[in-house]
Amino acid sequence: MKKSNGRPTKYRSEMCLILEELMSEGASQFEVIAELGICEDTFYRWKQENEEFSESVARGRVLSQAWWERIGRLNLENTKFNYRGWYMNMKNRFNWSDKKEPNNEGNITVMVDTGISRSPGQDDDNAWLEEQE
Numbered sequence: 001m002k003k004s005n006g007r008p009t010k011y012r013s014e015m016c017l018i019l020e021e022l023m024s025e026g027a028s029q030f031e032v033i034a035e036l037g038i039c040e041d042t043f044y045r046w047k048q049e050n051e052e053f054s055e056s057v058a059r060g061r062v063l064s065q066a067w068w069e070r071i072g073r074l075n076l077e078n079t080k081f082n083y084r085g086w087y088m089n090m091k092n093r094f095n096w097s098d099k100k101e102p103n104n105e106g107n108i109t110v111m112v113d114t115g116i117s118r119s120p121g122q123d124d125d126n127a128w129l130e131e132q133e
Contacts, residue, residue: 009046010037010038010042011046011050013052015036015053016053016056018032018035018036019032019036019053019056019057019060020056020059020060020063022035022060023060023061023063023064023067024060024063024064024067025067026064026068026071027064028064028093029043029057029060064093065093068086068090068093068094069090071086072087
C-alpha cells in the first residue's frame with residue numbers, strides 16, 4: 001500500500017457543482033478559488049490531477065463567457081449600459097481583440113509569366129545598358 005506524504009486533499013466532487021454554478025453567473029476562476037477556500041496552485045493542480053474537476057472548469061469557462069455575452073446582447077439598446085467596461089472585460093477575460101493580426105510567418109514564392117521570352121541583357125553583353133544612357 002502506497003503511503004501518502006502530506007495532508008489529505010480538500011477536493012470533493014461537490015466542488016464541481018459550486019464551480020459550475022458560480023461560473024454560470026459570470027464568475028471568474030479567481031472568484032471560484034476564493035469561494036472554495038483554496039489557493040491558485042491547488043486549483044491548477046486539481047485541474048491536472050482530477051479529470052472531473054478539469055471538465056468542470058472547462059464547462060465553467062463556457063458558462064461564464066455565455067453569461068457575459070448574454071449580458072452584452074440583452075443590453076445592446078440600453079443607453080445606461082457600460083459598454084466600454086463590458087467590452088474591456090470580454091477582451092481581458094476571453095481574449096477578444098479589435099482585429100486579427102495577419103500571420104506573416106513563412107515565405108511565399110509567386111511565379112508570374114510576363115510573356116517576355118528573355119530577360120534584358122541576356123546574351124547581349126549588357127548592350128541594353130548602353131541603349132538607356
